[in-house]
Amino acid sequence: MPIKVLSEELTLAIAAGEVVERPASVVKELLENSLDAEARRIEIVTEGGGRKLIEVADDGHGIPSAEIPLSVARFATSKLSTIQDLFAIESLGFRGEALASIGAVARLELISRSVDEINGTRLVVDGGQVGEPQPIGTPQGTLVRVRDLFFNVPARRKFLKKDTTERRRISSLVSRYALAYPDVLFKLTQEGRVGFQSSGSGKSRETLAAVFGVDTARQMIALPATPDAPVKVGGYISPLSVHRGSRRGMTFFINGRYVQDASLSAAVTQAYHGLLMVGRYPLAVIFLDIPPGDVDVNVHPAKAEIRFRNPDIVFSVVQRVVRATLLGQSPPPAIDLQRSWGQADHSRSISPDWALSTADIEKPITLRGIQPALPAGDLPLLRVVGQVGAAYLVAEGPDGLYLIDQHAAHERVLFEALMQAGSQGKIESQTLLEPVTIEFTPAQATVMEENLEVLNRLGFEIEPFGQRTYRLRSLPDLLTDVEPEQALRSVVEDFEEDETPLMSETEARLAARVCKRAAIKAGQVLSLVEQQQLLRDLEECQSPRTCPHGRPTMIHLSVETLERQFGRRG
Ligand code: ADP
Ligand code: MG
Numbered sequence: 001m002p003i004k005v006l007s008e009e010l011t012l013a014i015a016a017g018e019v020v021e022r023p024a025s026v027v028k029e030l031l032e033n034s035l036d037a038e039a040r041r042i043e044i045v046t047e048g049g050g051r052k053l054i055e056v057a058d059d060g061h062g063i064p065s066a067e068i069p070l071s072v073a074r075f076a077t078s079k080l081s082t083i084q085d086l087f088a089i090e091s092l093g094f095r096g097e098a099l100a101s102i103g104a105v106a107r108l109e110l111i112s113r114s115v116d117e118i119n120g121t122r123l124v125v126d127g128g129q130v131g132e133p134q135p136i137g138t139p140q141g142t143l144v145r146v147r148d149l150f151f152n153v154p155a156r157r158k159f160l161k162k163d164t165t166e167r168r169r170i171s172s173l174v175s176r177y178a179l180a181y182p183d184v185l186f187k188l189t190q191e192g193r194v195g196f197q198s199s200g201s202g203k204s205r206e207t208l209a210a211v212f213g214v215d216t217a218r219q220m221i222a223l224p225a226t227p228d229a230p231v232k233v234g235g236y237i238s239p240l241s242v243h244r245g246s247r248r249g250m251t252f253f254i255n256g257r258y259v260q261d262a263s264l265s266a267a268v269t270q271a272y273h274g275l276l277m278v279g280r281y282p283l284a285v286i287f288l289d290i291p292p293g294d295v296d297v298n299v300h301p302a303k304a305e306i307r308f309r310n311p312d313i314v315f316s317v318v319q320r321v322v323r324a325t326l327l328g329q330s331p332p333p334a335i336d337l338q339r340s341w342g343q344a345d346h347s348r349s350i351s352p353d354w355a356l357s358t359a360d361i362e363k364p365i366t367l368r369g370i371q372p373a374l375p376a377g378d379l380p381l382l383r384v385v386g387q388v389g390a391a392y393l394v395a396e397g398p399d400g401l402y403l404i405d406q407h408a409a410h411e412r413v414l415f416e417a418l419m420q421a422g423s424q425g426k427i428e429s430q431t432l433l434e435p436v437t438i439e440f441t442p443a444q445a446t447v448m449e450e451n452l453e454v455l456n457r458l459g460f461e462i463e464p465f466g467q468r469t470y471r472l473r474s475l476p477d478l479l480t481d482v483e484p485e486q487a488l489r490s491v492v493e494d495f496e497e498d499e500t501p502l503m504s505e506t507e508a509r510l511a512a513r514v515c516k517r518a519a520i521k522a523g524q525v526l527s528l529v530e531q532q533q534l535l536r537d538l539e540e541c542q543s544p545r546t547c548p549h550g551r552p553t554m555i556h557l558s559v560e561t562l563e564r565q566f567g568r569r570g
Contacts, residue, residue: 009128012074012100012101012104012128013104013105013128013153015074015097015100015101015104015301016100016101016102016104016105017105017153017156018101018300018301018302019097019098019101019102019301019302020098020101020102020105020106020149021302022050022159022160022161022166022169023046023049023050023051023054023149023160023166023169023170024050024166024169024170024173025302026050026054026102026106026146026149027044027046027050027054027056027170027173027174028173028258028302029093029098029099029102030044030054030056030098030102030144030146031044031056031173031174031177032092032093032098032257033056033058033092033093033098033099033142033144034056034058034060034142035092035177035181035184035256036060036079036091036092036093037058037060037061037062037141037142038060038061039058039059039060039141039184040059040183040184040185040200041058041059041184041185041187041200042056042057042058042184042185042186042187043055043056043057043058043186043187043188043189044056044057044170044174044186044187044188044189045188045189045190046167046170046188046189046190046191047190047191047192048163048191049160049162049163049164049165049166049167049170050149050166050167050170051148051149051150051157051160051163051166052147052148053145053146053147054145054146054149055143055144055145055146056143056144057141057142057143057144058141058142058143059139059140059141060141060142061114061115061140062112062113062114062115062117062120062140062141062142063110063112063114063121063142064114064116064117065114065117065119065120065121065133065135068110068112068121068123068133069123069130069133071099071110071112072099072100072103072108072110072123072125072130073096073100074096074097074100074101075095075096075097075100076096076100077093077094077095077096079091079093079094079096080094080096086298087293087296088291088292088293089292089297089298090255090292092256092257092303094297094298095298095301095303097301099125099144102144102146103125103126103127103128103130104125104127104128105127105149105150105151105152105153105156106127106146106147106148106149106150106151107124107125107126107127107146107147107148107151108124108125108126108144108145108146108147109122109123109124109143109144109145109146109147110122110123110124110125110142110143110144110145111123111136111138111142111143111144111145112138112141112142112143113138113139113140113141114140115140119135119136119137120135120136120137120138121133121134121135121136122134122135122136122138127151127152128152162450164446164449164450167190167191167446168442168443168446168447170188170190171188171190171195171196171442171443171446172211172443173258174186174188174196175188175196175198175207175210175211175441175442175443176211176251176253176258176285177258178196178198178207178210179204179207179208179211179251179285180253180256180258180285180287181256182198182200182201182202182203182204182207183200183201183202184198184200185197185198185199185200186198186200188442190442193467194467195442195445195467195468196210196442198210204236205217208220208236208285209441210441210442211285211441212283212441213440213441213444213489213493214439215489216238216242216283216493219238219239219241219242220236220237220238220239220242220283221236221237221238221239221325221326222235222236223235223236223237223286223321223322223325224321224325226317226321229317229321230313230317231288231289231290231313231314231317231318232288232289232290233286233287233288233317233318233321234286234287234288234289235253235284235285235286235287236284236285236286237268237282237283237284237286237322237325237326238282238283238284239326240272240275240276240326242282242283243276243277243280243281243282243283244280244281244282244283244493245279245280245281245549246281247265247269247281249281249282249283249284250264250265250268250269250281250282250283250284250285250286251284251285251286252264252265252286252287252288253285253286253287253288254287254288254289254290254295254297254306255288255289255290255292255295256287257297257303257306258304259304259305259306260304260305261305261306263311263314263315264286264288264314264315264318266315267314267315267316267318267319267322268282268284268286268318268319268322269281269282270319271318271319271320271322271323271326272322272326275326278551279549279551284322286318286322288314288318290308290314293309294308294309294310295307295308295309296308296309379397379538379539379541379544379545380397380398380399381397381398381539382395382396382397382402382535382539383395383396383397384528384531384532384535386528386531387406387525387526387531388403389522390522390523390524390525391405391406391407391522391523392404392405392406393406393409393526393531393534393535395535397556399556399558399559400556400557400558400559400560400561400562401556401557401562402554402555402556402557403554403555403556403557404534404535404538404553404554405522405547405551405552405553405554406520406522406524406526406534407519407520407521407522407547408519408546408547408551408552408553409534409535409538409544409547409553409554410515410519410520410534411512411515411516411519411547411548411549411553412515412538412541412543412544412546412547412548412553413534413537413538413540413541414478414514414515414518414519415511415512415515415547415548416540416541416542416543417478418458418476418478418511418514418515419508419511422457422458422511427457427458427459427476427477428459428476428477429459429460429461429474429475429476429477430474430475430476430477430480431461431473431474432472432473432474432475432484435471435472435473436471436472436484436485437465437469437470437471437472438469438470438471438472438485438488438489439468439469440468440469440470440492441468442468444468444492444493445467445468445470447492448462448470448492449464451492451510452464454510455491455510458476458510458511458514459474459475459476459477459478459479460472460474460475460476460488460491461473461474462488472484472485472488475487475488476514476518478514478515478518479514479517479518482517482518486517487514487517487518490513490516490517491510491513491514491517508548511548512548512549515548516548516549520534538553
């Protein structure tokens with residue numbers, strides 16, 4: 001084919017693909033426009049996870065009727081005029097692409113009335129076809145309706161997740177924006193139900209509950225003001241007792257803009273280093289204020305990535321503020337599980353991150369120069385020697401010494417029992433004396449909805465009980481020692497961060513979470529009989545050497561290793 005300049009229609013379609021990836025990206029662009037227009041009140045409505053309908057209405061300054069046709073044209077913006085402006089952006093929008101892009105891949109309806117006009121204007125853009133502006137009576141502000149997203153881009157439609165997943169992304173986006181803008185009232189209605197509403201009263205703690213749930217929100221620690229730092233840091237971080245299995249619980253806003261930045265997550269994670277169990281991550285919502293000239297937001301059309309002029313300074317300020325706040329709040333735990341033997345060794349023999357594949361775990365692990373292998377296969381019969389640090393069992397087998405992590409081992413035992421009972425369809429559950437009514441955050445309620453059937457099969461008898469509220473009638477037998485509400489919440493919380501639980505995997509993962517919750521904790525003193533029972537049960541397991549999350553349950557020191565270390569053998 002000869003080289004030719006692409007048509008306007010085609011360039012627009014290509015560009016649209018970068019700005020509008022999914023329903024949540026439309027919501028993000030529209031919210032940002034409303035915030036740029038200094039709205040005090042923003043109402044969002046979605047249907048079909050945003051595919052069928054996304055509607056954002058604000059009471060901002062509106063668009064003058066004469067500018068309405070321009071607002072949907074590409075590279076048309078009221079927020080930028082000189083090239084200098086581009087290097088110190090103070091507004092959320094600046095590329096002038098969003099409305100044009102959305103109009104190219106959906107049916108867009110724009111209704112707006114500016115502050116100093118009596119009449120509003122309505123304009124429709126249907127898959128890139130711009131209609132004629134019409135006068136219309138409407139209150140001050142702007143209403144954007146987006147119907148049938150990607151109706152003309154079947155390839156994109158195929159990549160969308162289930163409605164519930166898209167819905168969850170939208171509600172977590174809106175609730176996070178509400179946190180960043182406590183003075184603005186946000187109201188989100190999904191599938192006809194009000195999922196989320198912030199008061200706009202300026203109090204962000206109220207909104208925290210919508211993001212993290214009431215209990216967690218109450219425990220979140222506010223970061224102190226840092227008036228003199230080159231970078232101002234604010235927001236909330238989780239105490240050491242609250243953690244998640246992935247990094248997704250950390251959210252960052254820079255100058256009021258929601259961004260994704262791996263170095264910021266790393267800075268926060270590092271601040272918790274040595275204080276959380278390996279593989280666990282904190283929750284955080286962090287707001288950074290940086291002089292606009294020190295951050296480049298023009299990196300990607302969706303404006304979710306940024307570049308810092310001085311990344312090291314930003315990193316270290318965040319890390320320091322979080323660390324100092326944390327240490328000031330909660331003294332480090334007395335038994336520091338991470339400070340295991342390996343850390344005294346500078347070759348850093350125990351891998352700090354057990355999120356390894358099983359293949360890695362099967363490899364011998366060097367322990368202070370010793371080579372204790374993790375032999376594969378069945379466990380030999382073990383004799384309990386005793387318990388160490390209320391966390392580990394010491395046992396002897398025909399082939400040497402075993403150190404067993406009691407929590408991990410019990411998780412494995414419960415997991416196999418539960419999976420087996422599940423496959424035979426006879427998970428025992430216990431009916432609660434009083435059913436418990438539990439309210440979830442909008443995102444968690446979606447998780448509940450998605451997994452209700454699996455939860456039921458695992459022995460949680462739950463039924464919907466009004467918006468975002470569920471009633472728990474019975475618990476799996478395994479969990480009867482745990483407080484029922486906590487048991488269910490902890491299972492749901494970790495799930496919230498899994499965006500695409502594979503259906504086949506879901507049950508196993510859920511079971512693994514249930515077991516984590518129910519398993520004996522580190523710090524729990526076990527009687528000799530209990531220690532023996534745990535080992536017997538572990539011996540019965542099919543995969544006794546790892547916990548359901550892939551961490552090892554035991555370390556083996558063979559007789560040869562011991563002999564070599566004591567100089568009895570060459
Ligand atoms: P950008 O936000 O990058 O300028 P958009 O395509 O999102 O580009 O919007 C184009 C223009 O339309 C904006 O510059 C603004 O002038 C106007 N506009 C869009 N949405 C709103 C709104 N909700 N309130 C007021 N003006 C708006
Ligand atoms: Mg915009």
